[in-house]
Amino acid sequence: MDASPLDLVFEPRLHGETVQQWVFRRLRRSVMSGRFPPGQAVTIRGLAEALGVSAMPVREALRRLVAERALVLLDNRRVRVPEMTARRFEELVTARTLLECEAAARALKIADAPFRRRLVALDRASDAAVEANDTEAMIETNLAFHAALYGGRADNVLMPLIESVWLQIGPFMRMALADLERYYPVDRHAEALAALAAKDEAALRRAIEADIRDGIGHLLEKLG
Structure with a gap:
């Protein structure tokens, strides 16, 4: 059993x-x-x-x-779930950062008004989940936001690689959310949306990297 x-x-x-x-x-x-x-x-x-x-x-x-x-x-x-070491976790966070920053940058080419409106709606759902302290909804809406940002093309090569990393790091999301207020003081999704609207690739990459670092990267302190 x-x-x-x-x-x-x-x-x-x-x-x-x-x-x-x-x-x-x-x-x-x-x-x-x-x-x-x-x-x-x-x-x-x-x-x-x-x-x-x-x-x-x-x-x-x-x-x-x-x-x-x-x-x-x-x-x-x-x-x-496989045992997690600090070294493996650091490699997964690095892989997330590299893959997702690149995927976000490539989304700039297709980030028209309807694309951005969908992301805004998903971000509002994510904010509502945080406000309600609904852990399940927080995780699901966060995944949905990132998937919508990165997965806009049917022939997307990066999205399957990103999902592979999400699979390995996902079981530790609840641990990360326990300290959300301490480690995630800035709305990085809002920064990403502003960068998309401005078509500012550098700012978009910074927002996604900060989102990953603040959202889950801090767990290295506990695993180290």
């Missing part, structure tokens, strides 16, 4: 989506948004029961998540 049931992200099954595809998408999103607590082992059986499916699609989804370095296999029935 699992130590405690996971609160998995709710993702409705899409039209034409197989059970296997839906299970993988839902588990992947759950890892990315921090629903798999660091150190807690979960079983295939427990996840299958939570999802209301057989063990087979869960086993295949976990195999893929292990391949993406989001989880580690403990035995043939259990998985957990």
Whole structure:
């Protein structure tokens, strides 16, 4: 049995989506948004029961998540989030910074008025989540804002790489949010939106780098 049931992200099954595809998408999103607590082992059986499916699609989804370095296999029935060292965390934060600053800069070419309005709406939703102290909404709206900023093209190469980093760093987001007021005094999303409107690439890169540093980079102090 699992130590405690996971609160998995709710993702409705899409039209034409197989059970296997839906299970993988839902588990992947759950890892990315921090629903798999660091150190807690979960079983295939427990996840299958939570999802209301057989063990087979869960086993295949976990195999893929292990391949993406989001989880580690403990035995043939259990998985957990990989242990995090200060060195690995620093490398992940560096990778996030490099990839996301570049992706944001490339978004300048497509940042027309409708594009920016969508980001403004997502930023307002993020602000509302912070105001309500809703951890789940804070994580989801933050992911949505960044995904909308970086993922504007169907042939986007950087977004899958960014999501790979999010998968590995996501389980530690709740730890970062515990000190949000202390480490995140400036609205970096607002800075990014202003830079987009001004078509100022340097300012946009600075805003995204500061957003990552203030949002999660400070955890290096705890992991060091």
